[in-house]
Amino acid sequence: MAEQNENSPEQNLKQTQEELNPSKVSKLRSSEKSLLRLLENENPVPNSVISQSLDEIVLSVPTEEIQEAALKLRQSEGFAFDYLRCLSVVDYEEYFEIVYHIWSRLYRHKLTLKTTADYNDPIIKSVTPIWKSADWFEREGHELFGIDFKGHGNLKPLLLWEGFEGYPGRKSYPFHEYSEW
Amino acid sequence: MSNESTKNIESVDIMVNMGPQHPSTHGVFRMVLWVDGERVVELEPHIGYLHRGSEKISEGEIYPQVVTLFDRLDYLSNLNNEMAFCLAVEKLMEIEVPKRADYVRMILCELNRISSHMLFYGTMGLDAGAMTPIMYGFRERERIQKFFQSVTGARMMHNYIQIGGLREEPPKSFQGQLKEMLPQLSKAIEECDQLLTLNEVFLLRSKDIGIINGSDALELGLTGPCLRASGIVEDIRFTEPYSLYNEIDFNLPVGVTGDTWDRYAIRIAEMRESIKIIEQALELLPDIGETKAPGVRLIPRPPKGESYARVENPRGDLGVYIVSDGKDKPYRVKIRAPSFANLQALRKMSVGSYVADVVMILGSLDIVLGEVDR
Numbered sequence: 001m002a003e004q005n006e007n008s009p010e011q012n013l014k015q016t017q018e019e020l021n022p023s024k025v026s027k028l029r030s031s032e033k034s035l036l037r038l039l040e041n042e043n044p045v046p047n048s049v050i051s052q053s054l055d056e057i058v059l060s061v062p063t064e065e066i067q068e069a070a071l072k073l074r075q076s077e078g079f080a081f082d083y084l085r086c087l088s089v090v091d092y093e094e095y096f097e098i099v100y101h102i103w104s105r106l107y108r109h110k111l112t113l114k115t116t117a118d119y120n121d122p123i124i125k126s127v128t129p130i131w132k133s134a135d136w137f138e139r140e141g142h143e144l145f146g147i148d149f150k151g152h153g154n155l156k157p158l159l160l161w162e163g164f165e166g167y168p169g170r171k172s173y174p175f176h177e178y179s180e181w
Numbered sequence: 182m183s184n185e186s187t188k189n190i191e192s193v194d195i196m197v198n199m200g201p202q203h204p205s206t207h208g209v210f211r212m213v214l215w216v217d218g219e220r221v222v223e224l225e226p227h228i229g230y231l232h233r234g235s236e237k238i239s240e241g242e243i244y245p246q247v248v249t250l251f252d253r254l255d256y257l258s259n260l261n262n263e264m265a266f267c268l269a270v271e272k273l274m275e276i277e278v279p280k281r282a283d284y285v286r287m288i289l290c291e292l293n294r295i296s297s298h299m300l301f302y303g304t305m306g307l308d309a310g311a312m313t314p315i316m317y318g319f320r321e322r323e324r325i326q327k328f329f330q331s332v333t334g335a336r337m338m339h340n341y342i343q344i345g346g347l348r349e350e351p352p353k354s355f356q357g358q359l360k361e362m363l364p365q366l367s368k369a370i371e372e373c374d375q376l377l378t379l380n381e382v383f384l385l386r387s388k389d390i391g392i393i394n395g396s397d398a399l400e401l402g403l404t405g406p407c408l409r410a411s412g413i414v415e416d417i418r419f420t421e422p423y424s425l426y427n428e429i430d431f432n433l434p435v436g437v438t439g440d441t442w443d444r445y446a447i448r449i450a451e452m453r454e455s456i457k458i459i460e461q462a463l464e465l466l467p468d469i470g471e472t473k474a475p476g477v478r479l480i481p482r483p484p485k486g487e488s489y490a491r492v493e494n495p496r497g498d499l500g501v502y503i504v505s506d507g508k509d510k511p512y513r514v515k516i517r518a519p520s521f522a523n524l525q526a527l528r529k530m531s532v533g534s535y536v537a538d539v540v541m542i543l544g545s546l547d548i549v550l551g552e553v554d555r
Contacts, residue, residue, distance in 0.1 A: 135525060
């Protein structure tokens with residue numbers, strides 16, 4: 001049934017979506033608005049790109065600078081991101097995107113920090129020295145996506161059994177074709 | 182004994198394996214302890230025995246089907262889980278949920294919080310060696326579960342909260358049943374409180390055990406009641422109110438020392454607050470109105486983009502990160518499970534305490550392995 005719907009007319013789809021989204025007003029809260037202003041003025045991380053996605057501000061940084069960027073965002077005044085909420089890895093088939101959802105308790109603002117990793121040789125610096133809670137998230141990312149978090153120190157398998165081959169999180173890993181019995 | 186003979190004795194740490202089949206681990210959780218006599222020197226948690234790959238399975242299912250997978254993550258607070266996923270999709274599609282549906286959602290979520298905490302109350306008693314609390318806890322949980330069955334049609338896997346609202350109109354007896362149940366529940370909470378909270382044996386087993394201070398708790402990513410027990414004021418219902426929590430007046434119980442007893446007492450206090458929330462929501466709940474946002478298709482296709490939604494689950498901050506490529510199936514779903522993050526702090530809490538106390542500490546974290554392993 002799902003397959004049929006995939007081929008439904010594109011126009012029809014667009015119409016309903018426009019009905020649902022009458023206005024594309026920015027939904028940033030005031031604390032995020034001031035963060036956006038601060039980011040634009042101070043530009044704490046060189047070569048970074050600031051964008052906005054729904055109610056979140058997205059800061060994309062180059063792969064090499066993730067650790068410095070994280071440290072700066074945690075320590076500099078005005079940002080003080082002391083809490084890592086979530087670390088996710090997304091497989092875009094040409095590259096990996098590593099997404100950090102961070103939160104500042106002091107200023108009550110949130111930020112999505114993003115960086116990319118090469119597909120064939122995914123190496124990235126670990127953020128565990130900055131946010132300890134990244135520990136298991138990075139282990140999971142290493143196990144399911146094969147990303148090498150440099151400086152983590154303990155990238156043992158977490159969810160899968162020892163000796164498991166392959167990276168089941170990746171898009172290239174088949175999952176609907178397999179049969180158990 | 183002469184001095185020379187004691188000099189040659191070397192103490193060796195013994196490795197003890199606990200789990201995965203162990204009654205106190207609340208599921209299939211294994212930890213390896215290194216003990217020096219009765220003291221824990223080192224602890225290593227091993228998880229993954231219940232790993233089903235929910236995130237990967239989600240990539241192959243259409244959006245309404247993913248909701249059913251979320252039921253099975255934290256199987257003690259199913260409605261809160263459904264809520265998190267639906268909020269993330271609604272945010273992406275910019276759907277506004279009708280007020281009536283939102284109030285019903287909130288009532289159900291808070292009831293689910295009480296039912297989850299009631300089970301925690303029972304198992305916490307069991308961990309301390311008391312058999313009675315679980316009887317009281319289960320009696321109340323069963324009451325709520327029966328109510329859920331009359332509303333959603335299922336005791337546990339509800340699939341009731343859907344993208345854009347509710348699956349169907351709640352039954353006509355919804356308000357009546359609730360009004361009858363709430364006084365019974367608040368009476369039962371007081372009963373439970375009197376039974377265990379200040380019990381001398383329980384106090385001895387839980388006071389000053391597994392202490393974690395506020396900065397460590399934040400650093401290790403603790404959330405929910407476990408974080409608040411350490412004196413940190415942090416609750417998504419306050420900091421980033423979702424649903425209609427900003428219209429409701431309720432307090433946030435916060436602990437002082439961050440020990441096992443605090444983590445227990447916070448949950449008892451939280452149940453009282455949940456009753457308050459439900460009472461207010463019931464007052465505000467409109468009698469008639471839509472329960473599903475108009476224009477939401479059976480198989481929704483969110484536009485390209487990504488969204489991150491959080492809810493305050495009974496265990497803490499449940500985050501759902503969705504990446505959509507415009508198709509009817511999500512491109513990527515990442516679940517930030519509160520129990521998963523809370524479990525990271527177990528080592529810090531347990532090292533230095535007795536083996537018997539590790540059971541209490543783990544119990545006070547209130548993990549659900551379905552959510553830890555996903």
